[in-house]
Amino acid sequence: MKIVQINHNTKKLIRIFASAILIFSLFNLSSASAVDLGGEVSLINNLSYSDSELDGELASELELEWYLPYDFPLDIQNRMVITAEGSDLDIWFKKLYLRQKIGPLTAKIGRQPVSWSYGALINPVDYSLGAENLDEESRAKFVDGVELYYPINWGTGITFLSTDIEGEKNHKWSLRGRTTYAGYDLTASYIRTPSSGSGGNLDRYGLTAKGDLGPLGVYGAFGLWENKSINYDIYQVGTDYSYHFLSGSQLYLQGEYILIDGAEADEGFDFFDVIQNENQPETEEQNSASDKMEFINTNINYEIDEFSSIGLITVTYLGDGSTLFIPKYSYIFSSNLLFELRGTTAVGDDEEVLGGDQIGLELNLSYTF
Amino acid sequence: MKMKLKVKKFSNVIFLFILITLIIFSQQISAGEQLGAEEIINRRDDNEYIITAYSEAEMIIKSGGRTQVKEMRAWQDKNNSLAEFTNPRDRGTKFLKRGDDIWMFFPEAEDLVKISGHMLEQGMMGSDFSYQDILESDKLTDLYDFELLGEVEYQGRPAYKLEGVKVPGKEVSYYRRIVWIDKERFVGLREELYAESGRILKEAEVLEVEKIDGRWYPVHTVMENKLRKNTSTEFIVKEIDFNVEIDDSMFTLERLR
Numbered sequence: 349m350k351i352v353q354i355n356h357n358t359k360k361l362i363r364i365f366a367s368a369i370l371i372f373s374l375f376n377l378s379s380a381s382a383v384d385l386g387g388e389v390s391l392i393n394n395l396s397y398s399d400s401e402l403d404g405e406l407a408s409e410l411e412l413e414w415y416l417p418y419d420f421p422l423d424i425q426n427r428m429v430i431t432a433e434g435s436d437l438d439i440w441f442k443k444l445y446l447r448q449k450i451g452p453l454t455a456k457i458g459r460q461p462v463s464w465s466y467g468a469l470i471n472p473v474d475y476s477l478g479a480e481n482l483d484e485e486s487r488a489k490f491v492d493g494v495e496l497y498y499p500i501n502w503g504t505g506i507t508f509l510s511t512d513i514e515g516e517k518n519h520k521w522s523l524r525g526r527t528t529y530a531g532y533d534l535t536a537s538y539i540r541t542p543s544s545g546s547g548g549n550l551d552r553y554g555l556t557a558k559g560d561l562g563p564l565g566v567y568g569a570f571g572l573w574e575n576k577s578i579n580y581d582i583y584q585v586g587t588d589y590s591y592h593f594l595s596g597s598q599l600y601l602q603g604e605y606i607l608i609d610g611a612e613a614d615e616g617f618d619f620f621d622v623i624q625n626e627n628q629p630e631t632e633e634q635n636s637a638s639d640k641m642e643f644i645n646t647n648i649n650y651e652i653d654e655f656s657s658i659g660l661i662t663v664t665y666l667g668d669g670s671t672l673f674i675p676k677y678s679y680i681f682s683s684n685l686l687f688e689l690r691g692t693t694a695v696g697d698d699e700e701v702l703g704g705d706q707i708g709l710e711l712n713l714s715y716t717f
Numbered sequence: 718m719k720m721k722l723k724v725k726k727f728s729n730v731i732f733l734f735i736l737i738t739l740i741i742f743s744q745q746i747s748a749g750e751q752l753g754a755e756e757i758i759n760r761r762d763d764n765e766y767i768i769t770a771y772s773e774a775e776m777i778i779k780s781g782g783r784t785q786v787k788e789m790r791a792w793q794d795k796n797n798s799l800a801e802f803t804n805p806r807d808r809g810t811k812f813l814k815r816g817d818d819i820w821m822f823f824p825e826a827e828d829l830v831k832i833s834g835h836m837l838e839q840g841m842m843g844s845d846f847s848y849q850d851i852l853e854s855d856k857l858t859d860l861y862d863f864e865l866l867g868e869v870e871y872q873g874r875p876a877y878k879l880e881g882v883k884v885p886g887k888e889v890s891y892y893r894r895i896v897w898i899d900k901e902r903f904v905g906l907r908e909e910l911y912a913e914s915g916r917i918l919k920e921a922e923v924l925e926v927e928k929i930d931g932r933w934y935p936v937h938t939v940m941e942n943k944l945r946k947n948t949s950t951e952f953i954v955k956e957i958d959f960n961v962e963i964d965d966s967m968f969t970l971e972r973l974r
Contacts, residue, residue, distance in 0.1 A: 415808070461828075467830055497971060497974075499969060502968060503970050559831070565835060590833075654778060655783065
C-alpha cells in the first residue's frame with residue numbers, strides 16, 4: 349500500500365519530468381550531431397452501418413518522432429501524434445519516456461507502450477487487456493508510469509511496472525519474469541489492477557510458453573483472474589504455420605482455443621473490460637447459466653507478394669456459434685503509400701455473445717517518412 | 718688457363734644446381750597450390766567468416782518491376798547477431814539471433830516476440846534472403862562436406878568450383894550448395910543452393926568484392942529466390958568493421974527492447 353501511495357505521488361512528477369525531458373531535448377537538438385525526424389501521415393475513414401444507418405468519420409493523423417543521435421546524453425523515446433477530426437485538433441504522445449540505467453536496473457519513466465505478446469490473437473495475460481491483432485487495441489497500449497527491468501542473463505529478466513489508471517487513486521502494478529528453456533520462451537506474471545468497483549482490486553496471474561513443435565509454432569497460456577466477485581481460470585493453446593507457394597506468395601495460418609472457466613456468457617461477459625462488467629447487477633436467471641466460455645480464434649493471411657496481402661481473423665464463441673469476422677487487405681503503392689482496409693462484421697443475433705448487425709469498415713491511407 | 722676452365726666448369730655446375738633446385742622448388746610450390754576442398758573453404762572463411770563485426774547495409778528488393786529499399790545495421794559475433802532496420806517504414810524493427818532462435822522487436826507496440834521456427838526460411842522483410850541467410854553465423858565447413866569439382870573461369874576470374882552436401886544430423890536451410898570461389902582472392906563469386914530433391918532454391922552472385930582490413934569481402938551480392946517469379950534482392954554492404962569490441966550485453970533480450 350505504501351508503494352501504491354508513493355506511486356500516486358509520482359504521477360505528477362512523471363508528467364513534469366516528461367515535459368522537462370522534452371524541453372531539454374529540444375534545447376539540445378541544436379548541439380546534437382545527427383537528429384533525425386521521422387513519422388507517418390495517415391488519412392483514416394471509419395464507416396459503420398447499423399440499424400439501416402450509415403455513419404462515417406474522417407480523420408487525419410500526423411505522427412512525429414525525433415530520433416536522437418547515439419551520443420546524445422539522454423535516451424529519450426518519443427512519438428507525438430497530431431489528430432485532426434472535423435474541426436477538432438488533438439495533440440498527444442503515444443510515447444515519451446526516458447530510458448536510464450540505474451545500477452543493474454534499466455528504468456523507463458514516462459508514457460510508454462507495454463505489450464506482453466507471445467503471438468496469440470487474444471492475449472489473456474497481457475498487462476492491458478485486449479486483442480493483440482484486433483486493431484482497436486493498438487492505440488490504447490501505452491501507459492503512464494515507471495518500468496524497472498532487472499536482467500539476470502541474456503534471456504532472463506524481471507520487470508516491475510507501475511502505472512497510472514484514470515479515475516483510480518491507486519496505481520496498477522505488476523511483476524513479470526521471462527526466461528528461455530529448451531528453445532521455449534517462458535513468462536510468469538502477476539498484475540494488480542485497483543478498482544473501486546464492487547469486486548475490489550483485480551489480481552491476475554499468468555503463465556505463457558512459446559516455441560516450436562516440428563514445423564509448427566506452438567504457444568499456450570494459463571491465466572487466473574480473481575477478486576471478490578470474479579474467479580476465472582483461463583486456458584489457451586494455439587498454433588501457427590506458414591506455407592510458401594511456388595509463385596512466391598505465402599500463406600500464414602493460425603488457430604487458437606481459449607477456455608474461460610468461471611465466466612458466464614449470459615452476464616454479458618466482456619473479455620476486454622472485466623471490471624466494468626462485474627458492476628452489472630446479476631439476476632437469478634443469469635446465475636443459472638453455464639460457467640464456462642469457449643472460443644476458437646483463427647487468422648488466415650495470404651501474402652500475395654511483397655506489396656499486398658489479404659487476410660481474415662475470426663473469433664467464434666462455441667456456446668452459441670456467434671462469430672466475429674475481421675477481413676483485412678493491404679497494398680503498398682509504388683509511391684510508397686500504404687493502403688489498408690479492415691472490416692468488422694458478426695454472424696449471430698443481437699443477444700448472442702458476438703452477434704449483432706453492426707458492420708464496420710476502416711480505410712487507412714498512410715505514408716511513412 | 719686450366720684454372721679458368723675449372724672455375725668455368727664449377728660455375729656451370731653451380732648454375733645447374735640452382736636451376737634444378739628452382740625447378741624442384743617450383744614444382745613443390747605448384748603441388749602446394751593443389752588445395753583440397755576443405756582448405757579452399759577454410760581460406761574463404763578466413764576472409765568471409767566473422768569473429769566480430771559491425772556493419773551497415775542496404776537491401777534493394779525488386780519484385781515484378783517494383784523496388785523497395787531497406788537499410789539496416791548489424792552487430793555479429795561467432796554465434797549471435799543483432800540487426801536493426803533504419804529505413805523509414807521499418808525503422809526500429811530489430812532481430813536478435815542466438816543459436817537457432819530468433820526474436821523480433823516491433824517498435825510500434827514495443828513488442829518482443831520469439832519467431833516461430835517455420836518463419837526462419839521466409840524472406841526477411843520481404844527479401845529473397847531468409848532470416849537464416851542474413852543472420853547465419855556458422856562456419857560452412859561445420860555444416861557441409863565439400864568436394865572440389867574443378868577449376869573454372871567465372872566472370873573473367875580463375876575460380877574453384879565446389880559442391881557441399883550437408884553433414885548428417887546438422888540443421889541447415891539447403892541440402893546441397895555449389896560454390897564458385899575466386900582462386901586468388903579466396904572470396905565467393907557465386908553460389909547455387911539446392912533442396913534435397915535436387916531442385917534449385919536460390920542463386921547468389923557476387924557483383925563486387927573489396928579488400929577491407931587485409932581481407933577480400935563481398936560487398937555487393939544479388940540473391941534470386943528461384944521459387945519466386947521476377948524477384949531479386951541486392952545486398953550492399955555500405956560499411957563493415959571487423960573484429961570490433963562488442964559488449965556482452967549486445968546480444969540480449971534487454972538490448973532488443
